Amino acid sequence: MRRVQSIGVAVALTLGLAATGPSISFAKANFGAAQSASFSVGTQYDTTHVYVAPENFDKFTDSFVATFGGHKSQQGVFQVTPTPSQTMSQLVFTPVGTISVFGFKTPVPHPFGDERTGYLVTDMDGAVKSAKAHGADVVVDAFPDPIGRDAVIAWPGGVHMQLYWHTQAPNYEPLETVPENRVYVSPGRADALIKNWVAFSNGKILSDNRRAPGVQIGRPYDTFRLVRLTSGFGNMAVFVTDGHLPYPYGHETTGYEVKDFDDTLKKAQAAGVVVLAKAFKADRRESAIVQFPGGYIAEIHAIEE
Template identity: 65%
Template sequence: MRFPVIVCAVLAAMGSIPVVARDASPLIGVGSQYDTTHVYVAPDDVDKFVASFTATFGGQSTKQVVATVTPTPSSTTSQLIQTPVGTVSLFGFKTPIPYPFGTERTGYLVTDMDAAIKAARAAGADVVVTAFPDPIGRDAVIQWPGGVNMQIYWHTTKPSYAVSQTVPDNRVYVSPDRADAFVKSFLRFSHGKVASDNPHASGVEIGRAGDTYRRIRIESVFGKITVLVTDGHLPYPYGREMTGYEVANLADALGKAKASGATVLIDAFNSDHREMAMVQFPGGYVAELHAAAK
């Protein structure tokens, strides 16, 4: 059965049918297990972060190396922390961090860097750092409508990571003025879909109990994105977290986090069939943790 365009738009807004980007560009994503959150901490906090993060979620870190991962001179420790709930690229810069590095929130593996840049531009993104070589491949930084920076990367030798037990949420805060533009652009680039669009989500999820806000959830080959559309009146630490991690038992995860040196900033609460909390790991990295509500 085919719906008229106007009817499709209405049904999509009501959540009755998925919103899927229609585009002839190639699918350049590889898989959600290659979506890494970029975490920057001071060199003295690197080992403490790794110990706390892996104690909370499980998993392990690759061997730490010292490298230049920017197109201009710099030096940082670099390692990949792979856990059952998602992956982190961890950097401990020994030199000042060249701009705009540190503002990108994630790294997405692509099959072809040049094709990915072309697709990003066609979808409405700005290429704020043009492609450059790193020790194991090529990188670029793109910016989506709403000022959301992401890194895309390509490896000379194709990597092979195990699929995570759960797929983390890339938590993106944007204004009402740019939310639709962000969603449209990212869907075109990722060939993804809108899994849900709730214009009256509970404000308790952003620290404003009694209010509502718009929450959009996107799914694609790159993983999950939760778009939090707000007026920017956000109590700390909301807006500081970049990723939400799904765990089997929230109380257990919070206990492990506290025992390993992390701080629970927002204790567990329920919303949208989830238990949720906010945690700060050693070095300052803030994350949302959630589990299915009992």
């Protein structure tokens, strides 16, 4: 089972953990025309989920906060799937992105564990219908949780994600920087993924570099295609490769943008984080790939001014 997944923020909110201010009703919220069209709410509600063994749960969350700052919600044990299961669950709020952490005490029901991100939507039925119209497969039909509904979809290229909806919207502080969903796909499926995701999300292509420096995938003497997208759901980097990827490239599902790269790496290493791919510069950024206690692999980068 892959360690880094997404089930959606929905269940963690069942604990009443997440609000940093008064909740607001979706019916009254003014998200703007573009966000309504794409069903998105805000990047602070888009999460990567991290699966860790229960014995590593606190070590991981402590190291994540020590690296990026922020705070943790109350911790609890829930059923987060439509069939019986039990998992420890906690939200971690940081200025560079929100994550949900799960430590399953029971086996994980299939197909949970394949989805990488969770996106809060304004209308579950409308979002699922739109996703299907834009080439997505519904791998877990919408199911109820105590405060809303959830569904899992898969895009061309095998990119799984969860959509979730609440009767009362949470209210989180905006992020300082928006994390990057890092997607690795084959050349045969890349265009279908990009076209359909941009249409579904009401997003746009920021850049499409067909000769991006290969150092970004651990192959410094090669080039590859790198497409950067943005939408109300946040940023996505699509790495179009032949799949010949040296470790740990492809294991990192999220990239975190920080203001001070060197200081962040120092904090990370002091918190027990291991640098798997040493710092390198490309595409106007300095980057490294790291592994947190418990096994979560992520990319950290700073944009050059």
